[in-house]
Amino acid sequence: xxxxxxxxxxxxxxxxxxxxxxxxxxxxxxxxxxxxxxxxxxxxxxxxxxxxxxxxxxxxxxxxxxxxxxxxxxxxxxxxxxxxxxxxxxxxxxxxxxxxxxxxxxxxxxxxxxxxxxxxxxxxxxxxxxxxxxxxxxxxxxxxxxxxxxxxxxxxxxxxxxxxxxxxxxxxxxxxxxxxxxxxxxxxxxxxxxxxxxxxxxxxxxxxxxxxxxxxxxxxxxxxxxxxxxxxxxxxxxx
Amino acid sequence: xxxxxxxxxxxxxxxxxxxxxxxxxxxxxxxxxxxxxxxxxxxxxxxxxxxxxxxxxxxxxxxxxxxxxxxxxxxxxxxxxxxxxxxxxxxxxxxxxxxxxxxxxxxxxxxxxxxxxxxxxxxxxxxxxxxxxxxxxxxxxxxxxxxxxxxxxxxxxxxxxxxxxxxxxxxxxxxxxxxxxxxxxxxxxxxxxxxxxxxxxxxxxxxxxxxxxxxxxxxxxxxxxxxxxxxxxxxxxxx
DNA sequence: CTGGAAATTGATTCCAGAATCAGCGCGGAG
DNA sequence: CTCCGCGCTGATTCTGGAATCAATTTCCAG
Numbered sequence: 001x002x003x004x005x006x007x008x009x010x011x012x013x014x015x016x017x018x019x020x021x022x023x024x025x026x027x028x029x030x031x032x033x034x035x036x037x038x039x040x041x042x043x044x045x046x047x048x049x050x051x052x053x054x055x056x057x058x059x060x061x062x063x064x065x066x067x068x069x070x071x072x073x074x075x076x077x078x079x080x081x082x083x084x085x086x087x088x089x090x091x092x093x094x095x096x097x098x099x100x101x102x103x104x105x106x107x108x109x110x111x112x113x114x115x116x117x118x119x120x121x122x123x124x125x126x127x128x129x130x131x132x133x134x135x136x137x138x139x140x141x142x143x144x145x146x147x148x149x150x151x152x153x154x155x156x157x158x159x160x161x162x163x164x165x166x167x168x169x170x171x172x173x174x175x176x177x178x179x180x181x182x183x184x185x186x187x188x189x190x191x192x193x194x195x196x197x198x199x200x201x202x203x204x205x206x207x208x209x210x211x212x213x214x215x216x217x218x219x220x221x222x223x224x225x226x227x228x229x230x231x232x233x234x235x236x237x238x239x
Numbered sequence: 240x241x242x243x244x245x246x247x248x249x250x251x252x253x254x255x256x257x258x259x260x261x262x263x264x265x266x267x268x269x270x271x272x273x274x275x276x277x278x279x280x281x282x283x284x285x286x287x288x289x290x291x292x293x294x295x296x297x298x299x300x301x302x303x304x305x306x307x308x309x310x311x312x313x314x315x316x317x318x319x320x321x322x323x324x325x326x327x328x329x330x331x332x333x334x335x336x337x338x339x340x341x342x343x344x345x346x347x348x349x350x351x352x353x354x355x356x357x358x359x360x361x362x363x364x365x366x367x368x369x370x371x372x373x374x375x376x377x378x379x380x381x382x383x384x385x386x387x388x389x390x391x392x393x394x395x396x397x398x399x400x401x402x403x404x405x406x407x408x409x410x411x412x413x414x415x416x417x418x419x420x421x422x423x424x425x426x427x428x429x430x431x432x433x434x435x436x437x438x439x440x441x442x443x444x445x446x447x448x449x450x451x452x453x454x455x456x457x458x459x460x461x462x463x464x465x466x467x468x469x470x471x472x473x474x475x476x477x478x
Numbered sequence: 479c480t481g482g483a484a485a486t487t488g489a490t491t492c493c494a495g496a497a498t499c500a501g502c503g504c505g506g507a508g
Numbered sequence: 509c510t511c512c513g514c515g516c517t518g519a520t521t522c523t524g525g526a527a528t529c530a531a532t533t534t535c536c537a538g
Contacts, residue, residue, distance in 0.1 A: 042524085042525060042526085043527090044525085058526090063526075063527075064526070064527090
């Protein structure tokens with residue numbers, strides 16, 4: 001694994017080797033978690049996968065939970081950071097949305113197993129686990145919601161939409177899209193398929209939000225409450 | 240918790256009482272699972288919640304897994320059935336889509352805790368568990384995909400869209416929408432909020448798929464592979 | 479070279495909690 | 509009224525696996 005482009009070779013200081021080990025164990029954990037699930041695997045499995053003694057795992061991680069926590073943190077962190085960066089960019093909402101979707105699908109392309117763990121495993125951390133699916137998703141969703149809100153102020157997005165709900169839908173599409181890959185519903189590692197999925201998700205979502213009617217007549221059922229369409233709408237939009 | 244308001248009546252036959260017990264335990268399981276999660280709770284907790292002896296749980300369910308399985312089956316089953324019914328109805332794709340979303344949100348309104356368990360807990364059934372999130376979602380998604388495909392044949396939906404992906408996005412929006420309620424991101428039991436969410440999800444999604452362009456130019460980043468933009472539209476966008 | 483500190487090992491301990499089982503008592507049949 | 513059997517009970521047993529720890533090896537400084 002050590003593709004750590006070590007210039008010459010040898011003199012990894014203690015600290016270096018230590019960090020290395022840590023990384024090896026972390027990688028092994030991702031692998032094993034993605035294969036058998038957090039609860040379905042033993043620390044022993046992780047140790048074996050890492051080619052390391054059982055006890056060493058405990059040298060680097062306080063306990064199994066902390067291991068999961070670390071796996072999650074290292075993975076989610078990068079993702080969150082990249083998404084935040086896109087959100088803060090000064091661009092049209094459509095561009096930023098595209099970029100966010102791109103980041104997510106790119107992450108999947110780079111390391112499907114890690115994405116699988118993030119999507120499937122994290123979130124079931126025992127009560128009190130500080131980092132869990134809930135708070136994690138909250139973070140991105142809140143951030144994205146702010147982005148949409150700002151877009152509304154700029155007039156790039158219809159005012160009648162709930163920004164938080166927009167964010168929710170965006171990540172819902174992304175998550176489920178990736179889930180269907182992870183689950184094999186859509187089929188594995190077809191790069192073209194990934195691209196196609198990404199583009200359809202992006203464009204469908206964008207077209208949906210930029211042109212959605214303020215809850216038109218709903219033949220389905222349910223009396224609608226709320227939201228007098230104060231701002232007739234953004235120009236362009238469909239048809 | 241025995242709010243089983245059994246004032247006078249008594250003469251339930253053996254069989255009745257038996258079925259009753261089973262139901263009581265099942266309800267208790269939903270309650271406990273939703274509160275502490277499948278792995279985070281003990282059979283003892285379920286027994287206590289049901290006001291029943293520890294051993295009795297094993298009288299009605301072979302083991303803990305089967306208990307979860309039953310909880311899932313009873314919940315998912317109803318949902319799947321109702322969705323299937325809507326899918327098979329002979330109506331315009333928009334109407335059917337609205338109905339599906341409606342079913343999902345109505346289920347949440349009726350029993351949020353059950354929905355929470357379905358969304359959050361099921362899916363990690365130990366290796367081999369027949370019923371799990373994967374196969375479950377597969378089922379609805381495949382069914383919905385057929386619906387979209389048929390809609391395309393009828394000309395109710397642009398032909399360039401991948402039907403499976405449409406289904407994926409639809410349930411992605413639904414799931415994440417409900418998740419945000421379950422998680423409290425959007426806030427609890429506000430009936431109006433539920434309605435609003437349902438409508439926005441529905442209309443945004445519908446508008447998105449019925450009018451989406453086939454992957455336009457992407458100013459964002461990422462050199463897009465695939466999809467020669469035959470229709471170079473979607474002007475607005477970037478900067 | 480040498481001492482000892484840190485890294486590494488895996489057998490051992492310990493325990494949560496699943497699953498079992500030997501009765502108990504209620505309610506219905508005779 | 510009495511006796512039988514089955515729904516029901518919960519203490520007891522058993523197990524898998526997390527966490528510990530004493531022993532061993534590796535590595536570096538002096």
